[in-house]
Amino acid sequence: MPARLKENTAPEAGATELLPPVQEGIFSLPAAGETGGPRLMGGYCRACERYHFPRERHCHRCLGPVEAADLGDSGVIYSFTAVRAKPPLGLPQPYAVGFVDLAANGLRVFALLDPDCVDHFKIGAPVILAVKPLGHDGKGRPCLRPYFTLQQHPAESEA
Amino acid sequence: MPARLKENTAPEAGATELLPPVQEGIFSLPAAGETGGPRLMGGYCRACERYHFPRERHCHRCLGPVEAADLGDSGVIYSFTAVRAKPPLGLPQPYAVGFVDLAANGLRVFALLDPDCVDHFKIGAPVILAVKPLGHDGKGRPCLRPYFTLQQHPAESEA
Amino acid sequence: MTDVYVIGAGIIPFARHEASSLTDLSVEAAYQAIKDSGIVPHRIDSGYFASVLGGRLFGDSTLGQSVFAEVGISGGPIVNIENACASGSSAVCLAYNALSAGQSDYAIVVGAEKMCVPGLGLLNSGESDIETKLGLVTPASFALRAQRHMYEFGTTLEQMAQVSVKNRRHAAANPIAFFRQPVTLEEVLNAPMITDPLTRPQCCPMADGAAALVLASGSAISNNKRAIKINAAVLTSGSYQNPIDLVRWETDQRSCRLAYEKAGMGPDDLDLVECHDAFTIAEIIHYEALGLCEVGEGGRLVAEGATSLGGRIPVNVSGGLIGRGHPVAATGVAQIVEVVAQLRGEAKERQVDGAKVGLAHCMGADRQGDARSCTVAILSS
Amino acid sequence: MTDVYVIGAGIIPFARHEASSLTDLSVEAAYQAIKDSGIVPHRIDSGYFASVLGGRLFGDSTLGQSVFAEVGISGGPIVNIENACASGSSAVCLAYNALSAGQSDYAIVVGAEKMCVPGLGLLNSGESDIETKLGLVTPASFALRAQRHMYEFGTTLEQMAQVSVKNRRHAAANPIAFFRQPVTLEEVLNAPMITDPLTRPQCCPMADGAAALVLASGSAISNNKRAIKINAAVLTSGSYQNPIDLVRWETDQRSCRLAYEKAGMGPDDLDLVECHDAFTIAEIIHYEALGLCEVGEGGRLVAEGATSLGGRIPVNVSGGLIGRGHPVAATGVAQIVEVVAQLRGEAKERQVDGAKVGLAHCMGADRQGDARSCTVAILSS
């Protein structure tokens, strides 16, 4: 199992690969036996040469067809915050969210940030995509959520 | 206990006098020891000489003050229907509703009709007000509802 | 006042769309309407979105902004409208008003509903309403009219059932209709009773669905041969008179008169009508309010076939709410989508020959025996 | 275009109204506004009602029709509007548009919310939104702006906290405000953290409340000395640009520019501003969008006292959302009620001396770092 594809230790969460994503098509996981981590998935319009996240049904500019696009797995933090109030959707307390500027195409996307690093994020810090069971789908069912974690884990940087 | 103030036999409904009305102020019950049945209660604007049901907060015509008004306890059926689909608010299946022209002032009011007489209503039939525990308040709590029943009960008229 | 035209129309099948969200349904209808209009989405400078149950069932808010952004419309004024069964057509009226006043050049209107969900039950007029608390459900409010219509005018069970037979027959020719199978008079009469005297096929079915229109001001269209003019689009509300007359429906009659007056037309000018046949008796009463016949004669009008496709004044050739289904906020827009298709001569099997003028009529919610909202739009090719 | 005036204003205390229904709150505000206008209710020929949560929390529908009928307004066009936090002000814009186009003579607008109910939790932008699914709650969307504003411009925790101190001080003089007790800088900074760096007193409190306006077209008012002119009332939506700039907020800036342009005025013409301080950082960014200071200077502007009552350009002398409380759909109407009271010179203890021109600014909901709706109205005595 790749490092960035962690399994939740909570017994009710079940095996990661059996859980549905919080929304279809927003990330891809490596196939069995493949190396590498999850990739953020979005859309691309050939006519407009535009990437977007999440994938648009029709290109917002020309209403033409869009194709699935790999948006990479890394970026830098544009802004971040830790939510310390009672969390929605069964997320941890506290948890963190932010905007990440994707390295591959400059898109600025809203993202969950690693709840294990809540107090270590900085604007400009490089982050990398991970996926694990995090919270529920609004109906109490556990699901997979993509999130960005620090490329250099605080424990490592202190070591 | 007056004849038109029946207690529901369902054990969870509790004693009639302890149950709240489905909406405050739409009927009055005789005080302990008084004779007579329930009265439909509405409003009256002295300036406009208008009765209304339910009582308006402010007169709809002049926005002046309104006072509580006894709208009597009798009328005739203007129209009626039996609802045979799955009932809302814990009402019996089937139950009946209609518009009643009040004898006292000519107001045409929407009303529940006696679920025990569902198949005996006729346009023009004289009806009289009753109150009993009927259904719940939308949150599952039993409550009192006013309803009109036939002045001449079908069993009596057949006898 | 600037003239206002419909230049694009879109609609998705009215059905059970279990796998689709309310946004999914709405985006598809909006996409179709924009494609049909032939303009690029960013020229559309205002948006009107209608849904009744999105907030209640799905916790949605500002759904219009989501939907319109997904089809490339952003930046301009966008509002989300609720007006019960007349939500979609109320949105059309607001768009019409803004365009006719020169406040917008191109507007999009989407009406959408997702209501085939477990446990929704019969709709009412708001849970805090006194009538709801006293047991009023929407079918009952029309059953009360039916009972009275039968009593005063001798309207028969068979005449009412003929509305279902006609609209289900029409729906069978409409590819987006909820019901594609016709019903017989016997089937309608012998079906389970919902509320006396209305049997199940006399009550419109719930459905999921969405419909969309792109409107343009006269100054913005040029030589568009498929543009359909909106001659009038009026929105009214009930007067709640007491005593209310359940069969000589003042609000219904007043709204129709107002639309005729604004359009400078009358019932004789109409080639087709889409009206709010939520229940069979409603269509009969609307005939009378619209002046298609005298008050009390509506039952006979349908029975003699005058309102069938091929008749004197076809009503609900789309199938109406009874045949096409009734995704609440989508209905008022869908009616106009149908009128537009007819006036463009693009309605295929259900085309009314030579249709030049059509009317769409919609009503929403009950209060004290009256409607809380009523819309009437008149369009011409 | 006809001139449009506010001729009546009504508001109830923003508080926990546990024993009152949403209809109760709305009717009382509407009643006050009509009484204040001095006209009889049946002359009001159109109505606009705004609520965000009525359907979701109480199953309500067409609540505007119920509310307006209760104060004697019926028959005319009535619509129910939802546009998140800008619902009430969007309703004002629709009314303004209709009156300025001559489509109505008198309109009523009510914004109302009942949201002090158990278990509501933090608001989001719709449960089917991708950002909601990824954990976005409204305070976080503003915390992200705050973090960036601090990073780019050196805005300090103390400067942000000064917005709370100021607005709570203002609210203490407003009898309808949710909070009547001021707070100190230390109390704001040391309060529990909601989402970094926003502590609890930097987030507006939920409240129950309602506010109402009666609007009249210029042709319908005669010699009404208390009438307040609406010079502009604009409604926009986000452009959702990517990459979005969280601190140079394009939608905010564009909306303010548009209102100034329509009114033929600029920031120097203003005597007071009511803006959408849902969170302290929001007020700071709105200063910049409104041109009250340069971009990046908002923190210093509040710290130097320029936006306090008695300062160069008082902002949120009502207490704003932070002090008055935020019953979502009521807020946009309440802001204009405050501006009207100020321009009439009837604001008592919190009166801005010689106020002649005021601006009300409101925003609603998030999408991709942008606002889904924004309204700006400029009024003058």
Ligand SMILES: [Zn+2]
């Ligand atoms: Zn494209």
Ligand SMILES: [Zn+2]
């Ligand atoms: Zn009166």
